[in-house]
Amino acid sequence: MENLTAILNIDPEAQLKSFKKGQILQRAGDSIASNFYVKKGLLRSYIIDSKGKEHIFMFAPENWIIADVEALEFNESVQLLIDCLEDCEVLIFNKDCLFNTNFPKEKIVKHGPFVMNTQEEIRAAMKEYGTTQFGGWPWLETEVVHTRDKGRFALHSNGKEELK
Numbered sequence: 001m002e003n004l005t006a007i008l009n010i011d012p013e014a015q016l017k018s019f020k021k022g023q024i025l026q027r028a029g030d031s032i033a034s035n036f037y038v039k040k041g042l043l044r045s046y047i048i049d050s051k052g053k054e055h056i057f058m059f060a061p062e063n064w065i066i067a068d069v070e071a072l073e074f075n076e077s078v079q080l081l082i083d084c085l086e087d088c089e090v091l092i093f094n095k096d097c098l099f100n101t102n103f104p105k106e107k108i109v110k111h112g113p114f115v116m117n118t119q120e121e122i123r124a125a126m127k128e129y130g131t132t133q134f135g136g137w138p139w140l141e142t143e144v145v146h147t148r149d150k151g152r153f154a155l156h157s158n159g160k161e162e163l164k
Helices: 004-008 070-074 096-100 119-132
Strands: 015-019 022-028 035-040 043-048 056-060 066-067 082-084 088-093 109-111 113-116 154-155 161-163
Touching: 043 066, 056 066, 109 119, 113 119
Parallel strands: none
Antiparallel strands: 015 088, 022 082, 035 066, 035 088, 043 056, 043 082, 109 113, 154 161
16 A cells, blocks of 8 residues: 555545446547556456457556556557456556656566566476477477478468468
């Protein structure tokens, strides 16, 4: 609760509001982005791609802060949707609180594509990747190889195949 107190000390206009499960707090395209401190419940941020598929950016359980930081920092329109996965109590506060409050920071360790909190977690992730390749590789070969008769081609993100 010390984070909540710190926010209230910096931003006396912060508002504590209740939201129902499924309620959207922030939509893509909104002109004003907000910061949300989760006092109770669970929030998530996500985008919806051009095909209508949701891509989750992060979850925010109790005592976490969630925001579209790029929209806040660069005064851009909102890209991340934020909604309630449970009934929530959320403190909505000014963006300056993120930069004026000394919130505790988690230790971050990185190695190649792996980002964790400890060196032990990095080693465990590397071991798991070496063993299972995070779900396995469905082909007999470890390389991505196409037959020689396939010729040159490009596979676009929209699914279109272009042959040369």
